[in-house]
Amino acid sequence: MGKQTIGFIGTGVMGFSMAGHLLTAGYPLNVLNRTREKAEPLVERGAAWFDAPGSLAEASDIVITIVGYPNDVEAAYLSDGGIIDSIRPGATAIEMTTSSPALAVRIAQRGAAKGVAVLDAPVSGGDRGGREATLSIMCGGDAEAFDRVLPILEVMGKNIQLQGPAGAGQYTKMCNQIAIAAGMLGVCEAMVYARAAGLDPSHVLDSIETGAAGSWSLSNLAPRALAGDFAPGFKVKHLVKDLEIAVESAQEMGLNLPGLDKAIELYRMLESDGEGESGTQALLKLYEQGRVV
Amino acid sequence: MGKQTIGFIGTGVMGFSMAGHLLTAGYPLNVLNRTREKAEPLVERGAAWFDAPGSLAEASDIVITIVGYPNDVEAAYLSDGGIIDSIRPGATAIEMTTSSPALAVRIAQRGAAKGVAVLDAPVSGGDRGGREATLSIMCGGDAEAFDRVLPILEVMGKNIQLQGPAGAGQYTKMCNQIAIAAGMLGVCEAMVYARAAGLDPSHVLDSIETGAAGSWSLSNLAPRALAGDFAPGFKVKHLVKDLEIAVESAQEMGLNLPGLDKAIELYRMLESDGEGESGTQALLKLYEQGRVV
Numbered sequence: 001m002g003k004q005t006i007g008f009i010g011t012g013v014m015g016f017s018m019a020g021h022l023l024t025a026g027y028p029l030n031v032l033n034r035t036r037e038k039a040e041p042l043v044e045r046g047a048a049w050f051d052a053p054g055s056l057a058e059a060s061d062i063v064i065t066i067v068g069y070p071n072d073v074e075a076a077y078l079s080d081g082g083i084i085d086s087i088r089p090g091a092t093a094i095e096m097t098t099s100s101p102a103l104a105v106r107i108a109q110r111g112a113a114k115g116v117a118v119l120d121a122p123v124s125g126g127d128r129g130g131r132e133a134t135l136s137i138m139c140g141g142d143a144e145a146f147d148r149v150l151p152i153l154e155v156m157g158k159n160i161q162l163q164g165p166a167g168a169g170q171y172t173k174m175c176n177q178i179a180i181a182a183g184m185l186g187v188c189e190a191m192v193y194a195r196a197a198g199l200d201p202s203h204v205l206d207s208i209e210t211g212a213a214g215s216w217s218l219s220n221l222a223p224r225a226l227a228g229d230f231a232p233g234f235k236v237k238h239l240v241k242d243l244e245i246a247v248e249s250a251q252e253m254g255l256n257l258p259g260l261d262k263a264i265e266l267y268r269m270l271e272s273d274g275e276g277e278s279g280t281q282a283l284l285k286l287y288e289q290g291r292v293v
Numbered sequence: 294m295g296k297q298t299i300g301f302i303g304t305g306v307m308g309f310s311m312a313g314h315l316l317t318a319g320y321p322l323n324v325l326n327r328t329r330e331k332a333e334p335l336v337e338r339g340a341a342w343f344d345a346p347g348s349l350a351e352a353s354d355i356v357i358t359i360v361g362y363p364n365d366v367e368a369a370y371l372s373d374g375g376i377i378d379s380i381r382p383g384a385t386a387i388e389m390t391t392s393s394p395a396l397a398v399r400i401a402q403r404g405a406a407k408g409v410a411v412l413d414a415p416v417s418g419g420d421r422g423g424r425e426a427t428l429s430i431m432c433g434g435d436a437e438a439f440d441r442v443l444p445i446l447e448v449m450g451k452n453i454q455l456q457g458p459a460g461a462g463q464y465t466k467m468c469n470q471i472a473i474a475a476g477m478l479g480v481c482e483a484m485v486y487a488r489a490a491g492l493d494p495s496h497v498l499d500s501i502e503t504g505a506a507g508s509w510s511l512s513n514l515a516p517r518a519l520a521g522d523f524a525p526g527f528k529v530k531h532l533v534k535d536l537e538i539a540v541e542s543a544q545e546m547g548l549n550l551p552g553l554d555k556a557i558e559l560y561r562m563l564e565s566d567g568e569g570e571s572g573t574q575a576l577l578k579l580y581e582q583g584r585v586v
Contacts, residue, residue, distance in 0.1 A: 101490070124501070124504045124505060124506070125504055125505075126505065129504075136500055136501070136503065136504050138500045138501075159499070159500065159503055159504075161496065161499055161500045163492055163493075163496060163497065163500065164491065164492055164493070167490075168490075168491075168492055171486075171487070171490035171491075171492055172487070172492060172497050172500050172501070174486060174490075175483040175484075175486055175487045175490075175492070175494075175497050175501055175506075176483070176500070176501040176504065176505070176506040177506075178479060178482050178483045178486055179479040179480060179482070179483035179501060179506035179508070179511060180479070180505055180506045181479060182475055182476070182478040182479030182482060182552065183475070183476045183479040183480075183506070183508060185475040185478075185479075185551070185552030186471060186472040186473070186474060186475030186476040186478075186479070186552055187472060189471050189472070189475060189550040189552050189553055190468040190469070190471045190472040191468075192548060192550075193464075193467060193468055193471055193539075193542075193543060193546070193548060193550065194464070194465070194468045196543075196546040196547075196548055197394070197460075197461075197464035197467075197468075197542070197546065198457065198461075198464075199456055199457055199461055199464055199465060199468070200456075200457070201468075203454065203456060204456065204465050204468050206452070206454055207429055207431045207452065207454045207456065207465050207469070208417070208429070208431075208465070208468055208469040208472060210429065210452055211417045211418055211422075211429050211452075211469065211509065212417060212418075212419065212469070212473055212509050212510065212513075212527070213417070213468075213469040213470075213472035213473045213476070213509070214508065214509040215472070215476060215507065215508035215509065215510075215511075216504065216505050216506070216507040216508065217505065217508075218472060218508075220505075234505070246486075249486075249490070250486060250489075253486070253489040253490065254489075254583075255485060255486060255489055255580075256583075256585050256586050257482040257485075257486065257585075258478070258555050258585060258586070259475065259478030259479055259482050259552065259555065260482055262551050262552065262555070287548075290547075290549075292549050292550075292551060293549050293551070
């Protein structure tokens with residue numbers, strides 16, 4: 001039996017690398033992307049181009065999506081003639097966009113009604129994790145479906161965990177973003193304090209990054225911000241989107257998360273400044289401009 | 294020429310280990326501690342007991358202090374008949390308490406006026422770092438004095454950095470505590486969100502601790518808090534003391550640090566709850582009790 005045909009929707013920075021790994025691993029691939037040119041190199045490597053989510057889903061055993069915003073996810077899956085309408089019973093869908101947990105549950109229920117398992121499986125690890133196939137993949141959904149598609153997930157990532165039923169992958173990704181958000185306040189506050197105290201903040205990092213203050217953000221983002229390098233590893237506008245989902249779901253649960261609230265307030269301010277395409281380390285600018293209250 | 298005689302004031306959890314390493318390294322040791330019994334094992338190993346900072350300083354080439362609060366530091370150094378009054382010109386003092394940068398500058402000036410270099414050199418790394426002599430030591434003060442005492446600092450720590458003039462060690466330690474403080478908000482908010490979402494927070498850690506959300510606190514403190522283990526690695530009351538110093542100095546610099554402000558508010562609430570002796574991971578309790586606003 002040949003390998004299952006995978007339909008892949010969304011060949012942006014992350015999706016392009018992930019789809020490429022699937023081709024390399026020998027999976028027949030159907031592709032679709034809003035901007036066709038970005039998918040061209042995959043088509044040249046043998047992927048079949050499709051013009052609509054529905055026709056792509058019809059022609060695939062497994063459908064993978066990694067698109068932009070929850071609205072895009074909803075349109076791809078739930079619109080008339082979309083994935084759920086068109087996908088074959090017995091097929092499986094893997095929704096890898098960072099998106100709303102409630103939407104993930106809704107899509108999984110719609111899928112289940114026609115015998116299609118839909119897993120939510122957002123990733124972390126950034127463009128580098130995508131290129132090197134070292135992504136962390138946080139999954140929610142049916143355990144049997146998870147086991148079936150695990151070999152495919154293993155082509156794209158490394159730390160792959162089933163966290164619970166539908167929505168659990170998205171909830172886990174939100175935990176990730178919440179920890180990052182307030183953590184960035186700490187990183188920026190330490191750095192702006194260092195500068196105001198007349199210290200060399202880069203040298204301060206030598207003292208503090210190896211101990212109890214240590215974090216991925218402190219070691220990876222603080223040095224870039226201090227060097228005036230605001231090129232995106234992860235973009236401000238994408239963090240704002242993620243934190244909006246986190247805030248909304250936290251409100252639904254009746255949780256007060258003041259660190260998250262302050263972080264989204266500041267990142268929205270940064271986006272209004274035209275920094276949406278900058279890396280999240282640009283938060284340091286607001287502190288240095290004395291605009292944080 | 295024999296080794297210099299070191300006078301060591303403050304043989305609490307940290308100081309006891311540090312003084313022990315100096316004895317092991319062969320330094321003649323004079324000791325003083327508020328509670329004499331805690332210093333007894335050092336006296337049994339050959340340290341000489343002194344009843345007052347002044348008489349200890351008089352009998353020592355190097356004076357090291359690691360006491361409780363800025364008030365204790367001020368009393369030891371600046372009171373009549375204290376260290377500065379009694380220490381021999383040409384001697385060096387190393388003040389290792391986490392204390393106020395402004396006080397460190399004041400003591401260094403008083404020392405300089407009588408030909409005594411006083412370094413501020415607070416540490417991080419906790420009781421374990423103390424026991425294993427792997428402390429990070431953040432120093433401020435005269436560079437020549439730093440070079441002179443470096444062999445002594447190397448007996449107690451590993452990552453030893455001169456960060457600038459008097460006060461720079463304390464300012465660096467404050468950067469460390471500021472990064473930790475807001476970081477703990479992120480850790481606790483991620484964990485309480487995970488529980489509220491019906492996830493297993495420990496399993497969530499498997500997904501998120503190795504990526505961009507990763508931090509020392511997430512890997513070391515979150516698992517303890519989730520297991521209901523609130524034994525202190527670092528005590529709430531000590532973090533409150535440190536954050537009060539950070540807030541005061543940030544205000545002097547005209548900085549707004551909302552992550553720090555929220556953290557000290559919550560840690561003070563925790564201390565009022567009688568949790569001063571608990572480890573800093575006890576912050577999770579406030580979130581779980583729904584008392585964070």
